[in-house]
Amino acid sequence: MTDNEKLKDEIPSYAFIALARRGMEKISLDQCFLNNCDNENPELLEPLKKEEYEDDKRETKEIYIKCKKCNRVFILKLVTLKRVAKSTKESNEEPLSMGMVYALDENKNDLGHIGYF
Numbered sequence: 646m647t648d649n650e651k652l653k654d655e656i657p658s659y660a661f662i663a664l665a666r667r668g669m670e671k672i673s674l675d676q677c678f679l680n681n682c683d684n685e686n687p688e689l690l691e692p693l694k695k696e697e698y699e700d701d702k703r704e705t706k707e708i709y710i711k712c713k714k715c716n717r718v719f720i721l722k723l724v725t726l727k728r729v730a731k732s733t734k735e736s737n738e739e740p741l742s743m744g745m746v747y748a749l750d751e752n753k754n755d756l757g758h759i760g761y762f
């Protein structure tokens with residue numbers, strides 16, 4: 646695998662958006678989240694690099710992606726919360742974790758919360 650393929654592997658294929666009364670909507674993360682760009686072709690999205698950091702509450706991965714349609718870079722920020730809920734039944738059960746996806750532009754301006762993964 647090339648580095649790019651490895652990076653692509655770390656990006657969830659889908660995020661889920663909670664809809665008020667209709668459950669969850671599934672959206673593809675293979676798209677460009679920058680303004681005025683409608684690229685949904687994975688072939689035109691090239692992961693460039695990854696930055697990872699964590700504290701005791703969350704793990705964060707920022708994956709920089711180059712869009713070859715608008716020739717700009719955006720960041721998919723994947724945040725996994727640790728210990729969102731504790732099981733009341735068994736103390737040695739795996740804690741539940743939940744991931745959230747955000748899109749940022751190259752200068753880390755927030756483009757919004759995309760959904761959950």
Ligand SMILES: [Zn+2]
Pocket residue numbers: 677678679682683684712713714715716717
């Ligand atoms: Zn684009």
